Amino acid sequence: MKYECVHGDINQQTEIEAIVNAANAKLQTGGGVAGAIHRAAGPELEKATRSLAPIKPGEAVITEAFDLPNKYVIHCLGPVYGSDEPSDKLLADCYKNALDLTEKHKVESIAFPAISTGAFGYPFEEATDLAIKTVKAHVEKLSHLKMIRFVLFSDSDFAYYQQALNN
Numbered sequence: 001m002k003y004e005c006v007h008g009d010i011n012q013q014t015e016i017e018a019i020v021n022a023a024n025a026k027l028q029t030g031g032g033v034a035g036a037i038h039r040a041a042g043p044e045l046e047k048a049t050r051s052l053a054p055i056k057p058g059e060a061v062i063t064e065a066f067d068l069p070n071k072y073v074i075h076c077l078g079p080v081y082g083s084d085e086p087s088d089k090l091l092a093d094c095y096k097n098a099l100d101l102t103e104k105h106k107v108e109s110i111a112f113p114a115i116s117t118g119a120f121g122y123p124f125e126e127a128t129d130l131a132i133k134t135v136k137a138h139v140e141k142l143s144h145l146k147m148i149r150f151v152l153f154s155d156s157d158f159a160y161y162q163q164a165l166n167n
């Protein structure tokens, strides 16, 4: 398994097969990652999600990616920190369920944003450590996936992720 972290926008991951959306329960456009993904994918994305919504914290669903340069969008609903409990289990479930969808759809590369660490208020460092630990343990069960990329929006988030991934 190849792991990478990059500083950038989740919408610009051209060579990645599936990008992950930090979605809302209704799978509609919103702020942050969800807004950026829906704007770039075009209105067909929201139409495609209608029959799949609502989803619960920890769940993940997959759609086509429409105008994005990727094949799929995997929509995960992260926990609202301090409200959806237990937050750590629900956040780990997002990563595991997204990875299981890659297996089901024979996806070879996936890019994750830092789910729940924006509007949903999950402390960034805690979320990062949990994401990396969860992903590294769960990939043992997968056979198709070859590359996992973490996409970080700010300089400081990228610096922390790089160090955490190397440890």
Ligand code: AR6
Pocket (backbone or CB within 6 Å): 008, 009, 010, 011, 022, 023, 024, 025, 028, 029, 030, 031, 032, 033, 034, 035, 036, 078, 113, 114, 115, 116, 117, 118, 119, 120, 121, 122, 151, 152, 153, 154, 157
């Ligand atoms: N590419 C990569 N990372 C980004 C981008 C981007 N274009 N934009 C923001 N981030 P958030 P959540 C980072 O709020 O906490 C939405 O309104 C951001 O700096 O997108 O799971 C939905 O509709 C942060 O570190 O997701 C939901 O209601 C991380 O991505 C709610 O927010 C996640 O921030 C979901 O909240």
